[in-house]
Amino acid sequence: MDNTKEKNPPPLSFTDRIPTVKDINLKEKNIDKMNMTIDFRHRPYVIYNDFSSNKMRTRREGVTYCFISVIISFIFGLAIGIVLMSGQYEEKVVVKERHTTPRNMNTVKPETKEESNKFAAVSFTGKENKYNKDIYPKGLTEVMKDILKDKKNDKHPFVFNKTFVPDTSTVLYDNIYWGPQIEDAMPQGYGESSAQIWEEYIDETEIVKMEAGCGRMQNRLVTFKDGLQACVRYRQNTDQIQGEIFSFYVGRLLNLTNLAPSVVRIVDLKDRLWKNVANDIVTAQWSSNRAVVLTQYIPSLESASIPDVFRPTNRHLNKMDIMKMSLKENDTEINKQILIDKLRVKDLKLKQELQNFTHIDLKLNKKTIDRFLELAQWSDLIIFDYLTANLDRIVNNLFNYQWNVNIMDGPAHNLAKKMDSGLLIFLDNESGLLHGYRLLKKYNVYHSLMLDNLCVFRKRTIDSLKRLYNTKSVGSLLGDMFHKKNSIVIRDILPSLPEKNAKILIERIGKVLNQVEKCEQNFR
Incomplete structure (x- = not known):
């Protein structure tokens, strides 16, 4: 008899494929094994497949329950957040209205809660800097740090554009202007009224004397019939006469009182103003129909x-x-x-x-x-x-x-x-x-x-x-x-x-x- 073992075992019969009590006990001991797992250590080969459908159904139900719980948690958390945030915004509105609404003495003051809102924004400046950490840029001066501090209810120690009202003891104000102590002591000078009076005077008076003086060669010092005097500026060049009179007008527009009253007149020997000094005009080599400027003579000058x-x-x-x-x-x-x-x-x-x-x-x-x-x-x-x-x-x-x-x-x-x-x-x-x-x-x-x-x-x-x-x-x-x-x-x-x-x-x-x-x- 040949004792050699068969290399390939014979196929199992239908009866061999029916699980025995031993097989069932073995599967209960290995209940944690994955579905469709083959045990090659025992012959005949046993396929553990008895609880696959129940286990897969359990897994699908677990996933579904987990997804539903996540959705419910998200909705619940969102609702809580909305409630808290809405309460914070309502508190800010109340504070704003309390500062902007005028207070009537007959109005009943509403009760306000003293408890601070724990969700309020945190300030990283001023006293709230608990850790004494320097949160300012390097090189910032102490003055600028003080300006940057969140002290909305404090007045800044520096007052810019301070309004100063000058009085009689003020020498200078606003850094660049002479004060009343100087302005009030200024000499009166010659204002608009003086210029008007001089114009009217020249229209009504007569020159009785004309002599050399008042600067340049052809200028003349004239004396009127009442003893008043004037300097008469005569030039061949018209623009110098323009320059003299229009400079006087500029002084009037600026309210300067340092320019003596001046008027323009025409040299005309038939005019009452000049008729008494016709010979002096010829001696001075003045031409007729020439514009001249008559300026009030001011004595006692140094x-x-x-x-x-x-x-x-x-x-x-x-x-x-x-x-x-x-x-x-x-x-x-x-x-x-x-x-x-x-x-x-x-x-x-x-x-x-x-x-x-x-x-x-x-x-x-x-x-x-x-x-x-x-x-x-x-x-x-x-x-x-x-x-x-x-x-x-x-x-x-x-x-x-x-x-x-x-x-x-x-x-x-x-x-x-x-x-x-x-x-x-x-x-x-x-x-x-x-x-x-x-x-x-x-x-x-x-x-x-x-x-x-x-x-x-x-x-x-x-x-x-x-x-x-x-x-x-x-x-x-x-x-x-x-x-x-x-x-x-x-x-x-x-x-x-x-x-x-x-x-x-x-x-x-x-x-x-x-x-x-x-x-x-x-x-x-």
Whole structure:
């Protein structure tokens, strides 16, 4: 008999495929095995497939229940969030209405809960920074940190644009304007009423005497029948007569009282004004039908020098200069100590704080007041000469300074001072507006030299300039004034101010106002 085992077992019969009790017990022990798993360790091979349908059904039901629970949780959580958030927004609205709604004394105050909202936004500035963590950018100053702190109910310690009302003791205010203590002491000068009276006087009077004087060769000093006198300006060149009278008109538009009253008249031997001096007119070699300017003669004048602050070694006037002069001239122990504190401080930060003033309130002595009265008039003079491009006053000194350094120590050209009141008189303005404008390319640097270093002004002068510049009406106003004050005979001989010159005047007004704005920025 062949004992060799068969390599391939015979196929199972149908009866062999029926599970036995042993097989069933074995499957219960291996209940965790996956469906359709074949056990190769036992013959016959057993396929565990009895509970596959029940297990798959259980898995599908578990997935369904899990998905439903997730959906329910999401909806429930969303509902809770909406309720909480709506409560937070309602609280903010109540706070806003409480601040904006006017409170009536008869209105019952609603009850408010003191409990803070735990969902309120967290502030990372101020006291709420629990961890003492520096949340500011590096290099930020302590002042800026204080500004950035969330203190909406606190007032900031720095007050910008503080309104100061000047009074009779104010020397300077708003950093750049002369105060009432100076303005109230200004000499009266010659206003609009004086100009009107002079015009009416010339129409009714007669000249009884004419003699040499009043400057240039063909100018004449005339005496009227009642003893009053006038300087008569005669020129062959018409634009110098225009320059003189239109410069006077510009002074009137700016409310300057430093120009003596002036009128234009025609030399006519048949006119009552001239008939008594016909021979003197021939001697003076005047031509008939020539326009001349008659300016009221002002006696008791003395020369005026350029102040130290406007000379080449200094040449500036600002609020710090006014402060120094105010404290220095008022020779008291208190003011001396203030001067030391303000001007000799070594700590740069402290010095800047001491210099951060907008006005000066200090009772001045007469010497200081007189000095400031002159400087206030110089403020107007520098502006007036810049607008008209006058060549015969300060520009004359500045131009000749390159050859004669001592010229600034002498009297200013075409400038005088009244002995009794200290009023500065702006004399001989014939180069303004026409001749001076033609030479701007050469001399404008000298005009700008004085203006660029002036930072203290008279408020009424600047207000007049602003009105003229905003309306762009200076040309029409000068034309109207010229037509109103002069007859058709005069207007036929003497032309009005050309339009191109009026445009240049507007431009120069704008430059003066730019200087004012620059001073406001630099000394605020």
